[in-house]
Amino acid sequence: MKDKRLNRSLLRIYNLLYARFGPRHWWPGDTKIEIILGAILTQNTAWANVEKAIKNIKRAKILSVSRLSGISEKKLARLIRPSGYYNIKANRIKNFLRFLNTRYGGSVDKMFGSRLYKLREELLAVKGIGRETADSILLYAGNKPVFVVDAYTKRVFSRHGFINEDADYEEAQSLFMDNLGKDKGLFNEFHALIVELGKSVCKSKKPLCSMCPIRRIRRK
Ligand code: SF4
Known part of the structure; x- marks a missing residue:
């Protein structure tokens, strides 16, 4: 109360x-998937490093769910190298994409159509997504009140x-x-x-x- x-x-x-x-003017990012990526990449690093990693992804023209899902974890790790802990973060991004594809057919909008606390639990069950990252995704990409x-x-x-x-x-x-x-x-x-x-x-x-x-x- x-x-x-x-x-x-x-x-x-x-x-x-x-x-x-x-x-x-948070969160910087043109699309929901860009904001989600940023929320994972910003773990334990300064935002300037995240920007460099996202720039690499944009330059490689793979900033979409289907394209990110289609490249290897190794290639993704190379592209996000400036964000630090790049092997771990590539694995976390791939875990998230697997969840999104399996549970919501790869649709970010469908995912955000879920009820807040149900989706929060689902995100927290993805390996490598903790509470701060899950809540950043929910608030800044999903426009949910958390x-x-x-x-x-x-x-x-x-x-x-x-x-x-x-x-x-x-x-x-x-x-x-x-x-x-x-x-x-x-x-x-x-x-x-x-x-x-x-x-x-x-x-x-x-x-x-x-x-x-x-x-x-x-x-x-
Ligand atoms: S301790 Fe309080 S007053 Fe001091 S800088 Fe932090 S927020 Fe400001």
Whole structure:
């Protein structure tokens, strides 16, 4: 159930971040399959490296479900090399494609026609797709109302007393999903703003609190 004070505090944080950083225009990508690829490729690497990998895939003219399914895992690994852990990631992409082809006949739209939590369970059953990746796929490619939690989310919101430092994924996620309603537009922008805050201001070792837009907000 929504806690009104938490709702107000979270929205205040959102508004302050939005005022500081502006719209983040997430997720970069022209098609749903490009966004899904990006969500898998961005695991443990900077976005600039993902862009290089996707550029290689576009240059090879294989950015579609059928073409990606048709090339070998080895060739895919070569193309996505700039994203790091390329053999593992090629395997994860192939696992996802096998799931998509088997369960939904290769149709991303059909897949996103499934109910949110059913599809989330299915994605989590694909080897190599964890909660953050599954939720990024659901929110940014599927336009589903699910909040994406990452290390920045945990860092910022534990430092301000909203969650415990050792809060798990579900605990952190429910802070937002229980108290903000199912607003996919808000979830989309909020997560992107938190990432920006974590990268540029709320650094792990030396957070720049004096210049932080949310420095005065604590859980009441
Ligand atoms: S930089 Fe400081 S004030 Fe800003 S979110 Fe991090 S801990 Fe909080």
